[in-house]
Amino acid sequence: MDLQRAWLQRGVLAGLLWPLSLLYGALAAVRSALYGLGILATESVGVPVIVVGNVIAGGSGKTPVVMAVVRHLQARGLKVGVVSRGYGRATDDCREVHEDSDPREVGDEPALIRRSTGTPVFVARRRIEAARALLARHPGTQCIVSDDGLQHLALARDVEICVFDDRGTGNGWLLPAGPLRERWPRRCDLVLHTGMRPAFAGFSARRSLAEQALRLDGTPVPLASLAERPLVAVAAIAKPEAFFQMLRERGLQPQQCIGLPDHHDFTDWQPPPDTGYTLLCTEKDALKLWRRAPDALALPLLFEPEPAFFRALDAKLSSLDGHQAA
Structure with missing residues (x-):
C-alpha cells in the first residue's frame, strides 16, 4: 500500500x-525542550x-x-527577503538566488x-545562516519570510503560518505511522487552507490557472488559444x-498527462516523440524543463488567500515592538 494513502487512516500499515x-x-x-531551556540556541x-x-509531510502548497x-x-x-533550504538542490552551501540561477543549484x-x-x-x-547572509547582502531588508522551517527552531520567528491541504492532519499520528512532523494542534498564529475542503477552522484561499x-x-499565450491544439501535460x-x-476545468484536454516525482530535475527526461503537440507544465517545472524543451509553455498558478487572512497578518506584524505598520 502507498504510504501516503496509509497515512489517511489508522489501518494495518500505520498500526505496524x-x-x-x-x-x-x-x-x-x-529537541524542543533543549531549545526551550536554552541549551540549544534560538537566534533573532x-x-x-x-x-x-506545515506540520504535515509532503507538499501542501507552501x-x-x-x-x-x-x-x-x-x-x-x-x-x-526570503530564506529557504532549497530542497533537492545539488549544492550544499549558503548562496543567493539570482534571476538566472540554475534551479538544480x-x-x-x-x-x-x-x-x-x-x-x-x-x-x-x-x-x-541564510537569514544572516541575506541581511548582510541586503541590510535594508525590513521583513524575512521563511519558506518552510516551522521545525527549524534555531531561527527565531515572530509569526507562524501553518499551511494545510485537503488531507488535514491525515490519521493524526506522527511520522512514520502518520503524516505529522509534530503534534497537532500546536500554537501558531495563522492557519491557511490551500485546498477546496478545509478539514477544520482557518483561513481559505482560491487557486486557479492564469488566463495566459x-x-x-x-511572451504570453492566451489559454483560450490552446483549446483546439493537441496537448501533452x-x-x-x-x-x-x-x-x-x-x-481540464479550463477546457484544455491533454492527450497525455505525465506525472513525475516532486522536484524532478528533468536532466534525463525525454519528452514524447514530436507529433505536433504543445507541451504544458507548471511554472515551477518550467524553470528546469525549458533546458530540455524550450518550446514548453508554463502555466502560472493564481493563488489568492481571502482578504481576512492578510488583515490578520497585518495585525500580527503591527503588534510587534519596533515594527511600524505601512
Missing part, C-alpha cells in the same frame, strides 16, 4: 509503524520573521503562500520565488493530478 512514531515523538519532544536576526510551513505573502508585503511598501521553489516576486532569496541548509501561459522569453509536483484537473 505506530511504535516508531512514539520514538519519533519522544526525540522531537527532547533583528527584523520580523514570518515562517510559512510556496504559493510564500509568494502571496511576499507580494502583499511588497504592496505595503516593505522590503522583503538553488532549488526549484527558491528559483520560482525569486523569478516571480523579484525579492532577494537566500538558500542554506540552516535557515538562520508563458513562453521561455516571457507534464507535472513534477507533490500532486500532479491537481494540475491536470485544473487544465
Whole structure:
C-alpha cells in the first residue's frame, strides 16, 4: 500500500509503524525542550520573521503562500527577503538566488520565488545562516519570510503560518505511522487552507490557472488559444493530478498527462516523440524543463488567500515592538 494513502487512516500499515512514531515523538519532544531551556540556541536576526510551513509531510502548497505573502508585503511598501533550504538542490552551501540561477543549484521553489516576486532569496541548509547572509547582502531588508522551517527552531520567528491541504492532519499520528512532523494542534498564529475542503477552522484561499501561459522569453499565450491544439501535460509536483484537473476545468484536454516525482530535475527526461503537440507544465517545472524543451509553455498558478487572512497578518506584524505598520 502507498504510504501516503496509509497515512489517511489508522489501518494495518500505520498500526505496524505506530511504535516508531512514539520514538519519533519522544526525540522531537527532547529537541524542543533543549531549545526551550536554552541549551540549544534560538537566534533573532533583528527584523520580523514570518515562517510559512506545515506540520504535515509532503507538499501542501507552501510556496504559493510564500509568494502571496511576499507580494502583499511588497504592496505595503516593505522590503522583503526570503530564506529557504532549497530542497533537492545539488549544492550544499549558503548562496543567493539570482534571476538566472540554475534551479538544480538553488532549488526549484527558491528559483520560482525569486523569478516571480523579484525579492532577494537566500538558500542554506540552516535557515538562520541564510537569514544572516541575506541581511548582510541586503541590510535594508525590513521583513524575512521563511519558506518552510516551522521545525527549524534555531531561527527565531515572530509569526507562524501553518499551511494545510485537503488531507488535514491525515490519521493524526506522527511520522512514520502518520503524516505529522509534530503534534497537532500546536500554537501558531495563522492557519491557511490551500485546498477546496478545509478539514477544520482557518483561513481559505482560491487557486486557479492564469488566463495566459508563458513562453521561455516571457511572451504570453492566451489559454483560450490552446483549446483546439493537441496537448501533452507534464507535472513534477507533490500532486500532479491537481494540475491536470485544473487544465481540464479550463477546457484544455491533454492527450497525455505525465506525472513525475516532486522536484524532478528533468536532466534525463525525454519528452514524447514530436507529433505536433504543445507541451504544458507548471511554472515551477518550467524553470528546469525549458533546458530540455524550450518550446514548453508554463502555466502560472493564481493563488489568492481571502482578504481576512492578510488583515490578520497585518495585525500580527503591527503588534510587534519596533515594527511600524505601512
